[in-house]
Amino acid sequence: MxxxxxxLRDLNRAALARQLLxxxxxxxxxxxxxxxxxxxxxxxxxPFVGLWTRLxxxxxxxxxxxxxxxxxxxxxxxxxxLHLMTVGDFWLLRPALQEGLTYQYDAILRRRSLGLDIPxxxxxxxxxxxxxxxxxxxxxLLERLEPGKDIRALAYAVRTHLPLVQVxxxxxxxxxxxxxRFVTAESWLGRSLPANAPLRExxxxxxxxxxxxxxxxxxxxxxxxxxxxxxxxxxxxLIVLRGARGEFLDLPDAPRPAPGTPAPPxxxxxxxxxxxxxxxxxxxxxxxxxxxxMASPVLMRPTFLLDGxxxxxxxxxxxxxxxxxxxxxxxxxxxxxxxxxxxEGERLARFMEPTAATIDVRLAEx
Numbered sequence: 001m002x003x004x005x006x007x008l009r010d011l012n013r014a015a016l017a018r019q020l021l022x023x024x025x026x027x028x029x030x031x032x033x034x035x036x037x038x039x040x041x042x043x044x045x046x047p048f049v050g051l052w053t054r055l056x057x058x059x060x061x062x063x064x065x066x067x068x069x070x071x072x073x074x075x076x077x078x079x080x081x082l083h084l085m086t087v088g089d090f091w092l093l094r095p096a097l098q099e100g101l102t103y104q105y106d107a108i109l110r111r112r113s114l115g116l117d118i119p120x121x122x123x124x125x126x127x128x129x130x131x132x133x134x135x136x137x138x139x140x141l142l143e144r145l146e147p148g149k150d151i152r153a154l155a156y157a158v159r160t161h162l163p164l165v166q167v168x169x170x171x172x173x174x175x176x177x178x179x180x181r182f183v184t185a186e187s188w189l190g191r192s193l194p195a196n197a198p199l200r201e202x203x204x205x206x207x208x209x210x211x212x213x214x215x216x217x218x219x220x221x222x223x224x225x226x227x228x229x230x231x232x233x234x235x236x237x238l239i240v241l242r243g244a245r246g247e248f249l250d251l252p253d254a255p256r257p258a259p260g261t262p263a264p265p266x267x268x269x270x271x272x273x274x275x276x277x278x279x280x281x282x283x284x285x286x287x288x289x290x291x292x293x294m295a296s297p298v299l300m301r302p303t304f305l306l307d308g309x310x311x312x313x314x315x316x317x318x319x320x321x322x323x324x325x326x327x328x329x330x331x332x333x334x335x336x337x338x339x340x341x342x343x344e345g346e347r348l349a350r351f352m353e354p355t356a357a358t359i360d361v362r363l364a365e366x
Contacts, residue, residue, distance in 0.1 A: 006243035009259035011283035012308045017255040018209050019274050020054040021266050030086050037209045038083035041074050044174035046269035047084040052351050053266050067168045067175045074166040079223035080104040095197035100224035101160040112153040125158035132167045132181040163193050199230040210277040212241050212248035217278040263308035265340045267348050271300050285310040321357035325349040328364045
């Protein structure tokens with residue numbers, strides 16, 4: 001009998017199951033953050049919304065407590081972007097990702113770094129960030145140490161080569177202030193990271209959270225240079241599945257629900273991992289819609305899912321004591337979908353603005 005090929009809906013339902021989006025779960029926050037291999041955190045509220053949409057009864061103060069107890073940290077990780085990670089995952093994965101962070105720096109600033117003393121800047125950063133400081137303060141220091149040089153390139157080298165932790169604030173609504181301060185991971189957590197680590201655990205964790213996947217998908221998620229050699233070493237422990245776009249690797253016992261499995265409406269925050277975990281993202285969003293979720297080259301709009309696929313964007317508007325969640329679909333909604341989104345959207349708005357006197361959901365015309 002010929003092997004059945006993976007369809008787009010097979011890949012979609014596998015992604016939703018592993019990202020806890022088929023049904024809200026009751027599980028510890030730390031365990032959830034590790035299942036997701038961290039949460040994108042360029043926008044401070046995003047990890048909170050990402051957990052709210054996945055966990056039954058999630059409360060923001062529970063995550064804030066983990067942050068204040070230094071059990072969860074906001075750090076530069078995959079693709080040189082900010083993530084909220086458990087400390088355990090930070091220790092485990094950050095050394096393995098250093099090659100990717102260096103790769104990202106070189107890809108962006110290779111020409112601008114010519115003639116710069118990167119090791120000296122990193123050494124200065126290690127000493128300076130032994131105590132919490134902002135990067136604006138660090139750039140002022142670099143101006144004095146390296147007058148006339150490309151200071152922003154030097155500062156970015158430190159951000160991508162030196163393990164730093166963003167310092168939280170107990171009074172910030174979403175855990176972190178707008179004017180962020182950073183400190184070395186060694187100072188914040190009391191021990192040094194290993195100098196390097198094999199990719200094995202990173203690959204296994206990626207497949208558990210995002211498989212089935214291809215080598216190019218892993219590279220896109222992690223921001224790494226080619227990883228086929230490391231992936232090939234793990235092949236005896238993996239299964240090979242065939243899809244319309246080639247060969248996919250996966251963990252043998254990972255969930256792969258039937259393509260007809262129901263998928264409820266879900267609201268996702270800016271930069272949710274679900275939208276960034278593969279080179280080919282059509283298992284979640286159609287190619288023709290990708291430009292519609294980009295507010296700018298560096299800002300992704302929050303989105304919502306219908307039947308497991310991105311079907312539009314949303315935003316929260318606030319005025320005095322009122323909060324309105326504006327839902328902007330890509331196409332005209334069926335009545336039942338509009339009603340389901342309105343119910344879910346009202347719960348989201350209440351979560352984000354718990355003190356608002358009035359909550360409303362407005363469905364915009366496509």
